[in-house]
Amino acid sequence: MRVLYINVMEYGAHPGLDALAHGLDHRLQQSGIELRTLTVDVRRPDWIAGQDQAIRRGIQAGVDGIIVYVLDPLQPAEAVETARQQGIPVFSFERPRYPVAASLVYPNFNHGVYLAEYLASLLPVGARVAIIGGPEVIDDIELVTGIVHGIRQSGLSLVNDPFEECYRNLQDVAAGGREAAQRLLADFTDLAGLIPFNDETMLGTLDAIGAAGRSGEMKMVSRNGSPKAVEAVRAGRSHATWDIEITNIGATVGDLVARVLVDGEDLRGASFIAGLGRLITPENAHTYKPWMERVPHAPLREGLS
Amino acid sequence: MTKRVLYVNPIHLDANPAIDALAYGLQSVLLTADLQMPVLFADFREPGMREKYEAAIEEGIRARVEGIVIYALNPTLFGEAVAKARSAGIPVFSFVRPRYAVTAAVVYPNFNHGVFMAEYLASVLPADSGVGVIGGPDTVDDAEEVAGLVYALKRSHCRLLNDPEDTRYCNVQDVSEGAREPTLRLLENIPQSQLQGLIPYNDETMLGCVSVLEETGRLGALKIVSRNGSPQAVEMVRTGKTLGTWDLDASGIGTTLGELVVRHLVGGETLENYLSMSPGGRMITLDNIESWKPWSERVDCTPLSVGL
Numbered sequence: 001m002r003v004l005y006i007n008v009m010e011y012g013a014h015p016g017l018d019a020l021a022h023g024l025d026h027r028l029q030q031s032g033i034e035l036r037t038l039t040v041d042v043r044r045p046d047w048i049a050g051q052d053q054a055i056r057r058g059i060q061a062g063v064d065g066i067i068v069y070v071l072d073p074l075q076p077a078e079a080v081e082t083a084r085q086q087g088i089p090v091f092s093f094e095r096p097r098y099p100v101a102a103s104l105v106y107p108n109f110n111h112g113v114y115l116a117e118y119l120a121s122l123l124p125v126g127a128r129v130a131i132i133g134g135p136e137v138i139d140d141i142e143l144v145t146g147i148v149h150g151i152r153q154s155g156l157s158l159v160n161d162p163f164e165e166c167y168r169n170l171q172d173v174a175a176g177g178r179e180a181a182q183r184l185l186a187d188f189t190d191l192a193g194l195i196p197f198n199d200e201t202m203l204g205t206l207d208a209i210g211a212a213g214r215s216g217e218m219k220m221v222s223r224n225g226s227p228k229a230v231e232a233v234r235a236g237r238s239h240a241t242w243d244i245e246i247t248n249i250g251a252t253v254g255d256l257v258a259r260v261l262v263d264g265e266d267l268r269g270a271s272f273i274a275g276l277g278r279l280i281t282p283e284n285a286h287t288y289k290p291w292m293e294r295v296p297h298a299p300l301r302e303g304l305s
Numbered sequence: 306m307t308k309r310v311l312y313v314n315p316i317h318l319d320a321n322p323a324i325d326a327l328a329y330g331l332q333s334v335l336l337t338a339d340l341q342m343p344v345l346f347a348d349f350r351e352p353g354m355r356e357k358y359e360a361a362i363e364e365g366i367r368a369r370v371e372g373i374v375i376y377a378l379n380p381t382l383f384g385e386a387v388a389k390a391r392s393a394g395i396p397v398f399s400f401v402r403p404r405y406a407v408t409a410a411v412v413y414p415n416f417n418h419g420v421f422m423a424e425y426l427a428s429v430l431p432a433d434s435g436v437g438v439i440g441g442p443d444t445v446d447d448a449e450e451v452a453g454l455v456y457a458l459k460r461s462h463c464r465l466l467n468d469p470e471d472t473r474y475c476n477v478q479d480v481s482e483g484a485r486e487p488t489l490r491l492l493e494n495i496p497q498s499q500l501q502g503l504i505p506y507n508d509e510t511m512l513g514c515v516s517v518l519e520e521t522g523r524l525g526a527l528k529i530v531s532r533n534g535s536p537q538a539v540e541m542v543r544t545g546k547t548l549g550t551w552d553l554d555a556s557g558i559g560t561t562l563g564e565l566v567v568r569h570l571v572g573g574e575t576l577e578n579y580l581s582m583s584p585g586g587r588m589i590t591l592d593n594i595e596s597w598k599p600w601s602e603r604v605d606c607t608p609l610s611v612g613l
Binding site for chain 1: 380402404414416420421424428448449452456578579580581582584
């Protein structure tokens, strides 16, 4: 059996997405399913048309299942429906508003709340904090919504609107984080805390902080639990990263695929919730296992031929 | 000798069916693992609740129970009593994650529930429909659910017409009668022609809302969804009074925490601030109502053993 995953960024651009794909691939292999990928970089303006074409290529190639990563809950509805009409079950990371065989939802909001609460535990009540938001995709918006909720509930003082474009890393890579952080640092002085919404953004933010000569001014936490973010925690450059156990997220979708394709289960379009993960701090950083050591990183097979 | 795990229940039995189901779910897993679950009640609606709740935890410490299960109504409440229990070597488990250290906690995807409910309601309403939300008490899980409702309604083609975090629109008592005043206020403050949908944040609140809507002759005019999947709410769906109830699998939440208790107390697994997510649940509508099973049929509902 072959399953097609429409990857959303070129391999190497975002270590979290790579690890997710490896978690998926590893789990599918355990059920004798071969994973193929077609990558449509969602930073391209025509990514919706690209995803549509990739799904149609999968249909033509007669794959047994298709996995999409939902960035906009309404896209790519038409191509997914075509696949379903051809009898090909479609699975998704995150939950779309169109029907799929099953989807996996991340507890993004909870992650955001916990990050904010941890930062609050390191700071005095009313401390001035800022957030660098992410792209206009479901999981990042929910995460930032949770961070804002957590900051408000924790009695910190939020100085910026992370949904304002100038304070967002819309590209979701470290370089975009650096640019957003430069704008934020130019606008706000004396920050006690900063939450770049994810680790890639945090890495760019560290560069910007260093260039601005403001190292050590603020405490910082971010999400994902990437190896580089854990290194930053160990080095005292960041204070924590929420490890979302991303290879497990990939494996969980792999489980859903296997339940349908191998066991013949009808999941009736259900949404499942991914595990919560945990906070990595200087105290427990020694227990952290890099993503590469959690599942084998065998090369992904791009293409359908 | 059989180990005892004290559960301090935050509301009296029969006042909130979902909280009852949670307790039975917890107990069913503990009993299967040969753990006893004595229960003490400290009703959060009563004056001096905090002191009573903490006194119950301390009673458990004095009785030298092997574990204590709490319900973290507010993320900072009961921190001192819990720390005392842990210093006495008693592991503490929590429904909802508090901000202080516990052995393990079950987290509900409240925000996601709110999003799913609002998206479902929006899917059956035409564009520009007005929706009102009756919020709940200021507890962690209710506030998160309401945040999800607000988030999804604001991103939908519907209009949110009130602020469900404003206590005037909240059922702060968390029982059906408590929904009466906020519902009447909502109906009074929003012109009838603008209001097409209503989301009482939970089923108990929905029952109070429905009763007010029946009295005022406006029941059929509003599409309603609520959360919990309680037997009474499912009956409301069956009779067409509401469109849906999000079945959060209350007994499943209890069994999820029960499994953590067993992993630690029976399996000897080291858990510290460990978080587990409860089941996601599903929307019960007329289309799938026949597949719904009452909580009492999902887990063993042996009567709770009250007192230590």
